[in-house]
Amino acid sequence: MFVLCCSKHSSIQRQLFRRCAAGEKSRMRVLALLALLGCLQLTAAGLPFRLRPRGPWRGSSGPRAQPELSQPAPLISQCKEMWRPTRLDHFSEANPSEFQQRYFVCDKHWREGGSVFFYVGNEADVLLYLNNTGLMWELAPKYNALLVFAEHRYYGQSKPFPAKQLRKNMEWLTSEQAMADYATLIWELREQLKDPDVPVIGFGGSYGGMLGTWFRCKYPHLVDGVIAGSAPIWTYKGERPPYDDGSFAKIVTQDASAEGGSAPACASNVREAWKALMHLGKTEEGRQTIAVALQLCEDSRLDGKADVRALRDWAASAWDYLAMGDYPWPSSYIVNGAQPPLPAFPVRAACEHLADRDLPDDPPALLRALRSAIGVFYNHTRDLECFSFKQGPNPETDEDADFWGYQFWPEPFDEKATIEGCKATWGVTPRPLWATIQWGGRRLEGCSNIVWSNGLLDPWSGGGVLQNITGAKDLVAVIIPEGAHHLDLMFSNPADPPSVCEARAVEEHYIAKWIREARGRPQPSLLQHGALLAAQ
Secondary structure, eight states: OOOOOOOOOTTOOOEEEEEOTTGGGOSSOEEEEEOHHHHHHHHHHTOOEEOOOSSSOOOOOSOOOOOOOOOOSOGGGGOEEEEEEEESOTTOTTOOOEEEEEEEEEOTTOOTTOEEEEEEOOSSOTHHHHTTOHHHHHHTTTTTEEEEEEOOTTSTTOOSSOHHHHTTOOTTOOHHHHHHHHHHHHHHHHHHHTOTTOOEEEEEETHHHHHHHHHHHHOTTTOSEEEEESOOTTOSTTOSSOOOTTHHHHHHHHHTSGGGTSOTTHHHHHHHHHHHHHHHTTSHHHHHHHHHHTTBOGGGOOOSHHHHHHHHHHHHHHHHHHHHTOOSSOBOGGGTTOSSOBOSSHHHHHHGGGOOTTGGGSHHHHHHHHHHHHHHHHTTTSOOSSBOTTOOSSHHHHHHHHHHHHHSOOSSOOHHHHHHHHHHHHSOOOOTTHHHHHHOTTOOTTOOSEEEEEETTSGGGGGSOOSOOTTSSSEEEEEETTOOTTGGGSOOOTTOOHHHHHHHHHHHHHHHHHHHHHHTOOOOOHHHHHHHHHHO
16 A cells, blocks of 8 residues: 655644635635745745645545536637647748647636636647636636637647548657647737737646646746646656656555545455456466456457456556546546546545455456446446447547557556557657656756646656745645645536645635736836847
């Protein structure tokens, strides 16, 4: 078992009260927030905001009516779908080709003198982020914000090539090219708004948070600050100290244990299920037992050990996704918006099928229980008659995972196998050290104005920024003990733990600060302009 320890900052004694972002619908309308003075002291000391749970908070126990999400519907009706030409290759004059990039503009709350909230799109249709990034929507009225949701090239409908040609033309699918798309888009937006100094605040979760971090470091003149939720920017080779490549699995295990609020026997039963799979997979008879117990489809025949290993990895992936989406309320975010949603605390729901400590004594029963557990993810629609370990939960998730496999390697990382896999699948040879060389690894002192949030239920938090970065301005870490994958970026919900409400308040504090600073930045005087012209 793996337990993440949460330190307490007892020196922070002053508190101020603030309404939770859930407003009047919250079951806890007023929550204690760390005093801003204390928060700034923590920042100066290089310590993260570690938002403490109020006692042994585990969410509601027992059956109850599921809370309704507080987001307005339909959000798309408040936005305009826009298209713009952008260069296929921003870094070569030899290729002037362009393609159409999609983005959405939502101007209901925009007022002259307001701000731009810019979602740095990641590896899915941008509507997924438009419909789930509640922090932007809930803060927009207060800051007269124009909401912009930009779609990442190659995903959603921003395809540079027809579907049949796409996989043969992947060389322009890079983070650098995507950020250049966003840079030119923000430049154009400022011109259209006729406000070259309009404050722009970036938002991004997961890979979007990674892009947001790198974008702020590379294009600080275009974005004034970034809220980066669950951004595992420290997962690359060459970092010092090195990334713990076992941290992801450790946190998944934590979520599936009593420490994560799950049935105590769950994690150990899952480990026994892996052993049972590999033992039974040695013989034809055993593989038939596996196929029956897991209700495998005809196209998922187990012809040998390689198939059994692939089956095991497929089953393990369900736990990875469930841990990322271990939200305290039903959500379809992790399944790309497909309905119906996963249940509240889906890891706990899956673990209910593996709660019996005696299951390892009956391997077929153990595997049937595993089937029901992973079905919480793979059969969230509850209409599958059999399972295929060659497919994901839906085509959209499959395509996104496929292209993600082109951009990033899987965990655990086997460098040699990954390089060979990239050559065989895509015809490219990855550069394992390039991300650290390009983006600085843990040396981010030259950057500024970034808040990184990480939930300790999220397995990606092991590669996230968990400490404030000293020697720089506003490089702040916010820790959410009960949070899953960028929970703080989602819409407020009555079931939210207190710590996520506090995280959003800390993030708003910095958003407001960056907007004030952007509007107050000094402008060149006429005398300075004259001196510059004379020099030219």
